[in-house]
Amino acid sequence: MTTATPVEPQNESATVTLIGDVSSLGRRGVRPPVASSESRRAALDGLPPELRRANPAALPEVSELDAIRHFTRLSQKNFSIDGQFYPLGSCTMKYNPRINEKVAAMPGFLRCHPLQDDADTQGSLRIFHDLQEILCQVLGMGGVTLAPAAGAHGEFAGMAIIRAWHLANNTGRDEVLIPDSAHGTNPASAALAGFKVREIKSGADGRVSVDALRAALGPKTAGIMLTNPNTCGLFETSIREIADAVHEAGGLVYYDGANLNAIVGRARPGDMGFDVVHMNLHKTFSTPHGGGGPGAGPVGVCEKLVPFLPAPHVRKTAEGRFDFHTPDQSIGRMMGFHGNAGVLVRALAYALAQGGQGLWDVAGHAVLNANYVLNRLPALFERPFGDRCMHEALVTIRRTEKETGIKAFDVAKRLLDLGFHAPTIYFPLLVPECFLIEPTETESKETLDQFVAAMEQIAAEVRSAPELLKSAPSTKPTGRLDEVSAAKELNVCCRWDYEEVKLG
Amino acid sequence: MSVHQDYLYTESHEWIEASGDVRRIGITDHAQHLFGDIVFTELPEVGRVVKKGDSLGTIESPKAASDLYAPISGEVVEVNTVLNGAPETINQSPYGDGWIVKLRPSDPSEAEALLSPDKYEEIAEG
Numbered sequence: 001m002t003t004a005t006p007v008e009p010q011n012e013s014a015t016v017t018l019i020g021d022v023s024s025l026g027r028r029g030v031r032p033p034v035a036s037s038e039s040r041r042a043a044l045d046g047l048p049p050e051l052r053r054a055n056p057a058a059l060p061e062v063s064e065l066d067a068i069r070h071f072t073r074l075s076q077k078n079f080s081i082d083g084q085f086y087p088l089g090s091c092t093m094k095y096n097p098r099i100n101e102k103v104a105a106m107p108g109f110l111r112c113h114p115l116q117d118d119a120d121t122q123g124s125l126r127i128f129h130d131l132q133e134i135l136c137q138v139l140g141m142g143g144v145t146l147a148p149a150a151g152a153h154g155e156f157a158g159m160a161i162i163r164a165w166h167l168a169n170n171t172g173r174d175e176v177l178i179p180d181s182a183h184g185t186n187p188a189s190a191a192l193a194g195f196k197v198r199e200i201k202s203g204a205d206g207r208v209s210v211d212a213l214r215a216a217l218g219p220k221t222a223g224i225m226l227t228n229p230n231t232c233g234l235f236e237t238s239i240r241e242i243a244d245a246v247h248e249a250g251g252l253v254y255y256d257g258a259n260l261n262a263i264v265g266r267a268r269p270g271d272m273g274f275d276v277v278h279m280n281l282h283k284t285f286s287t288p289h290g291g292g293g294p295g296a297g298p299v300g301v302c303e304k305l306v307p308f309l310p311a312p313h314v315r316k317t318a319e320g321r322f323d324f325h326t327p328d329q330s331i332g333r334m335m336g337f338h339g340n341a342g343v344l345v346r347a348l349a350y351a352l353a354q355g356g357q358g359l360w361d362v363a364g365h366a367v368l369n370a371n372y373v374l375n376r377l378p379a380l381f382e383r384p385f386g387d388r389c390m391h392e393a394l395v396t397i398r399r400t401e402k403e404t405g406i407k408a409f410d411v412a413k414r415l416l417d418l419g420f421h422a423p424t425i426y427f428p429l430l431v432p433e434c435f436l437i438e439p440t441e442t443e444s445k446e447t448l449d450q451f452v453a454a455m456e457q458i459a460a461e462v463r464s465a466p467e468l469l470k471s472a473p474s475t476k477p478t479g480r481l482d483e484v485s486a487a488k489e490l491n492v493c494c495r496w497d498y499e500e501v502k503l504g
Numbered sequence: 505m506s507v508h509q510d511y512l513y514t515e516s517h518e519w520i521e522a523s524g525d526v527r528r529i530g531i532t533d534h535a536q537h538l539f540g541d542i543v544f545t546e547l548p549e550v551g552r553v554v555k556k557g558d559s560l561g562t563i564e565s566p567k568a569a570s571d572l573y574a575p576i577s578g579e580v581v582e583v584n585t586v587l588n589g590a591p592e593t594i595n596q597s598p599y600g601d602g603w604i605v606k607l608r609p610s611d612p613s614e615a616e617a618l619l620s621p622d623k624y625e626e627i628a629e630g
Contacts, residue, residue, distance in 0.1 A: 199571075
């Protein structure tokens with residue numbers, strides 16, 4: 001077995017320059033033609049004097065080259081999949097193939113407007129329709145909506161559909177069960193859709209306890225929200241028993257598709273007994289995560305829930321054309337138009353490029369990579385649920401924290417120094433001081449070895465140089481941030497004091 | 505980790521005074537350690553009637569946001585408004601000034617099912 005050379009920290013801490021720092025009075029990138037005094041007068045005509053600017057806007061004055069260098073430098077300070085290994089658990093930070101970008105940038109898609117007549121946008125409508133069909137197949141569902149613009153938006157749509165179904169059938173059920181390993185968005189989505197939330201405890205093996213579930217079922221049970229594999233990286237092996245029990249009790253079964261990458265192309269939520277599924281195209285289907293958007297959180301539903309899907313929904317007419325329609329008992333619109341079209345184009349491009357065999361391989365390699373990391377990490381990182389996992393590896397330094405005071409947080413910050421994005425930490429909540437590591441299928445063995453080498457180095461530093469961990473990161477543009485002040489003293493308005501900088 | 509000998513405990517890391525017509529409720533030293541720096545609390549309305557296991561508000565740190573669950577059923581008679589401005593009081597004094605809610609139990613016998621200090625310590629250490 002080869003061991004990669006340890007990564008040398010690169011010091012970036014002295015290189016922060018704000019654009020205001022390079023501002024120089026009168027410097028311009030572009031000089032637009034000077035307006036005639038006549039057109040200036042016309043522009044100001046009717047504008048009340050108190051609304052007129054007395055002084056020019058306080059903007060940095062820079063050349064085009066200054067602006068380009070500034071923003072290029074900033075972009076280089078980003079951690080990104082294009083630059084670094086990004087093993088953020090439950091986020092599926094896989095490579096975004098460039099062919100998807102090329103397809104999405106084709107003028108017919110790029111210049112399409114949502115208010116254009118259907119007759120002129122048949123190509124785009126067909127893209128939506130074909131993607132709906134493919135996702136139906138992948139999920140094992142009766143119908144799919146592409147309208148939700150993000151994963152949590154999809155969760156909300158899915159729970160609103162479940163709520164609408166219970167209301168339409170006068171069941172009087174308003175309680176949703178959610179395991180303690182669930183993503184935090186689950187209880188939030190259920191509550192927003194009008195449900196009461198009841199937590200169920202995981203068993204000692206990290207899976208839903210069927211006994212605890214049965215004890216929680218009752219006349220108010222509207223459904224359960226499950227992630228499979230769950231956030232401990234474990235497949236819920238009792239899933240059929242769980243789904244049957246919830247169905248027998250009169251509830252519906254919701255699948256949080258955040259971890260779909262582990263089973264895509266191999267197992268289908270519909271076959272496991274799920275009634276509603278959301279998925280994240282920006283995870284499993286390789287569309288960019290962006291800076292919080294645009295995303296896409298399609299929702300699949302079983303046959304009996306198809307009439308409740310959001311509007312607009314794309315369908316193929318008897319004449320072979322495509323149009324938008326509103327399903328009979330639709331929960332309504334999720335957004336102004338019909339989803340993030342550019343993301344949907346990319347997802348279809350990915351699905352077609354992979355094909356069925358490709359998706360099968362995606363899941364296989366994702367699971368293999370996670371198991372490789374799980375089994376190569378040094379002993380410092382204990383495995384709470386054994387040496388096998390699905391697409392993400394959960395480890396903890398709980399015991400080390402008790403002995404030395406070194407926290408998962410310190411290790412995560414030290415990883416930044418060594419050039420890796422930190423895994424998810426402190427989640428799932430049921431394992432203290434944990435790391436949730438999701439390498440995805442697109443990383444090579446060499447990259448995984450480098451990550452393991454960095455974790456080995458940190459494991460040694462816990463004893464040899466604990467102060468290095470507690471003060472990390474020491475090589476980044478900013479040191480350790482004060483998270484407590486950031487949460488308590490909210491200041492979301494970033495100002496650059498132009499006058500002060502310019503006048504010195 | 506410390507436990508307070510005069511309190512009873514839940515598996516979800518709440519404590520409640522073992523006796524009295526009105527009893528204080530808070531989270532344990534172990535729980536505040538797991539949270540790290542507590543930055544926000546959402547307290548229930550005074551007068552709210554809760555059943556055992558219902559939410560009595562929310563506690564938030566940079567790591568996590570969690571519900572505070574009612575260890576037994578009853579009516580909220582007072583909340584610790586100090587926490588609105590100084591939620592870190594829970595970190596500093598989880599069993600004292602960092603109490604969260606005062607509850608008037610509707611069925612004090614429910615407390616019999618709660619954990620003793622020794623039993624809680626055993627579970628939390630596990």
